[in-house]
Amino acid sequence: MASANPSWSEENFSCSICLDVFSIPVSTPCGHNFCRTCITKFWDEQVKYKCPVCNELFNTRPDLRVNILISEMVDRFGTSLQVKEQPCVEPAEVPCDVCTGTQLKAVKSCLVCLISYCQTHLEPHQRVTVLKKHRLVEPMDRLDDRMCKKHDRLLELFCKTEQVCVCLLCTVTDHKSHPVVPLKEEYEVKTAQLGKIEAEVKQLIQERQKNIQEIKDTVERSIADADREIADGVQVLTALMRCIEKCQDDLNQMVKEKLKSTEKQAEDLIKGLEQEIEDLTNRSSEVKQLSQTNDHLHFLQTFRSLKDPPPTRDWTTVEVRPPSYVGTLRRSLDQLEETLNMEMKKLPDDAELRRVQQYEVDVTLDPDTAHPKLILSEDGKQVHDGGVVKRIPYNPKRFTRCISVLTRQSFSSGRFYFEVQVKDKTAWWLGVVRESIDRKDWTDRTPETGCWIILYNKDRLIFSDDPDVRLPLRAGLQKVGVFVDYDEGLLSFYDVEARVHLYSSTGCTFSEALHALLSPCSHVFQGNNSAPLIISPVNQTD
Missing domain, CATH: 3.30.40.10 (Zinc/RING finger domain, C3HC4 (zinc finger))
Incomplete structure (x- = not known):
């Protein structure tokens, strides 16, 4: 033929x-x-x-x-x-280990020979009786990595104790007493965990994106506050006289420096959050890529490094506080008090009051601290002297000498503001005290002992200090606003109805939690004093 x-x-x-x-x-x-x-x-x-x-x-x-x-x-x-x-091998595909020159795509890998074969070179395994007994699997790369380095046997089991892949001989030597399972079984377990890890990583990313937005919002509010404060400063200082132009410049510089500091802090925090987002995004990509692999060994060997998210900062307690401008203008003008005393009365207290009112907090009175003569309303918003000492259980937090009561809420950072109605009262005390204030023999009511309060009777209004600071007594004082900037060490009192500033204590040393203090005084002090003190909601349209 x-x-x-x-x-x-x-x-x-x-x-x-x-x-x-x-x-x-x-x-x-x-x-x-x-x-x-x-x-x-x-x-x-x-x-x-x-x-x-x-x-x-x-x-x-x-x-x-x-x-x-x-x-x-x-x-x-x-x-x-x-x-x-037969096709030539493409990137990410397993090549034939036997081909010379142009390598063809492998169609099978032999776990006995530890070689991957194209269709042509696989032919002996399909024809020769001895080779037919070899275990053929789908093409795999890095076959050497699939063998136990110690026993030269296939890694086909997973040790749950040490979380490593092992061969059959390992189960009777180094891992004799350890529970082992087939790779596929552990693969399915870890695959289920992988979904949870991916969800956790996504949640971390979302939380940090939220943190970034909150910081940006804070910066925007800070910029608005700064612009408003500068504008008010320009309006007031321009109206004073040419002699306070330097005061105006100093005010502007102070506000801008605070804003710059806030923006710098926000920028650093955002950079940190963005870096963590980048790291978490990379981790998410790695998790997603790993979730798509069917290579049990590669999956389990890689899973260990992906199980725990990359180290991240706890951002739940991190925040950017807008710089406080309350009292900034007033502190600047205090430097010129001797020559500008009359002009300071023209300051726009109404604008300042509106700004501090935005820091309103909801506070209620704590009955465990109330003097036995005091009667509190059910909602904890009103207190008056009942005239009779009630028999009530002993409580170390209770005032026993001073007819006073504290709020349940305390504050150890940031800013807060509340208003108390004093209408029809002939005497009262009002302010804030530190948490450790003496509740039994409290007599020295000054900032040095942790007490920042104003006292009122028909004849005078004073800020309790050493010496006392006598304040202008305004007729018809009906509601008092109290503002505290804990971090700035600032405490201010306002006549809410008249919308004027009463007094500010600057440079305060707040070293522990502060509670609001209310004292309605005796019901017969300076005449009929039975009207209650009432914690009132803030109405900025007053």
Whole structure:
């Protein structure tokens, strides 16, 4: 028999219907060849039987027989044709370890030989009896990494005690008493955990994005406050006289420096948050990529490094506080008090009051601290002297000498503001005290002992200090506003109805939590003093 022409191409052995190499080639009466399955299916779908190539019609369905010559030639050229059909390896695919020159894509990996094979080089494993017993799996790269370094056996088990992949011999040596499971079983467990880790990472990202937005909002409010404070300062100082131009410049510089400090702090925090978001985003990508792999060993070996999120800062307690401008203008003008005493009375107290009122807090009175003579309303908003000492259980927090009561709420940072109605009262005390104030023998009511209060009776209004500071007594004082900037050490009192400033204590040393203090004084002090002190909601339209 003459040798086959080596220059023949795949087209010479292709079915014109499926365009693939003949499978059981058969011939029609007109001499054309097709796969038996292809021509049979073609005629099953036709009314008349004809040749798909030349369209010759047949009266009856032809009896098809295998074309032995074509079949033998397909068998002879089959191997070379298969090699030609095999694709070259692409990036991220496993290459054949046997190919020289152009590497073809591996179709199987042998766990006995530790070699990956293309279709051509896999042929001995499909033909030779001994090689047929080898364990073939889907193509894998880095086969050496899948072997136990100590026993040279396949890593196919997972030690739950030490969280590592082990071989069968490891279970009777180093990991003899450890519980082990197949890789697939642990893979499924870790896959379930991976979803939780991904959700946690996404939540961390969202929390930090929220932190960034809150910081940006704070900065925007700070800028607005700064602009407003500067504008008020310009208006007031311009109205005073040319002699206070330096005071105006100093005020502007002070406000801008505080704003700059706040913006710098916010910028640093945002950079930190953005860096953590970048790290968490990278981690999320790694988690997502790992969740898509079906490589059990690679998954489990990589999972250990992804199980715990990257170290992050606890941002729940981090915040940017807008700089306080309350009292800034007043402190600047205090430097010129001797020459500008009259002009200071013209300060826009109304604008300042509106600014501090935005820091309103909801406070209620604590009955455990109330002197036995005091009667509190059910909502904890009102207190008056009942005139009779009640028999109540001993409590170390209770005032026993001073007819006073504290609020339940305390404050150890930031700013807070509240208002108390003093209408129809002939005497009262009002302010803030530190938490450790003496509740039994409290007599020295000064800032040095942790007490910042104003005292009122019909004849005078004073800020309790050493010495006392006597304040201008205004007729018709009905409601007092109290503002504290803990971090700035500032305490201010306001006549809410008249919308004027009463007094400010600057440079206060607040070293512990502060409570608001209310004392309605004796119900018969300076006449009829039975009216209650009432913690009132803030109405900025007053």
